[in-house]
Structure formats: structure tokens, C-alpha cells
Amino acid sequence: MNNPIPDKIDVALSGGGIRSATFALGMLQTLAQHQLLGKIKTLSTVSGGGYVGGFLCRLAAQVRA
Numbered sequence: 001m002n003n004p005i006p007d008k009i010d011v012a013l014s015g016g017g018i019r020s021a022t023f024a025l026g027m028l029q030t031l032a033q034h035q036l037l038g039k040i041k042t043l044s045t046v047s048g049g050g051y052v053g054g055f056l057c058r059l060a061a062q063v064r065a
Contacts, residue, residue: 008041015047024052 011031013024024045031037037056045053 007039009036009039010042011040011044013043013045013049013053015049017048018051020048021051024049028052028056 011027013027014020028037031040043053043056
């Protein structure tokens, strides 16, 4: 992959209950492994994705405080 990493990224976490929450968690873990969580500019969530999105927002608020 020769594409440069953008300064900011947008993330959408879809719905579908606990299965989508599990998928969203795995995706965020992958972003964290590549040190990209801090580059998230916009986070959009629906249904099951909201569980993980809510957690991520709460975590970010605690880190900023």
C-alpha cells in the first residue's frame, strides 16, 4: 500500500445488534494497532455500532480531561 495516510479520517459504524458491535470493536482495534484512532475527525454510529461508538467517545473524553 503506497497511499499516504490522511491527516483525518471519518468512521461510520453500522447497525445490526451485537454482531455489528463486535465487528466495530474489531475495526477500532485495528485502527488502534495502526495508531489511527487519533486521526478520527467524524464518528457516525447506528444501533449496534452505537455501543462501541459511545464507548470510544467516553474514552476520548477521559483522555482529554
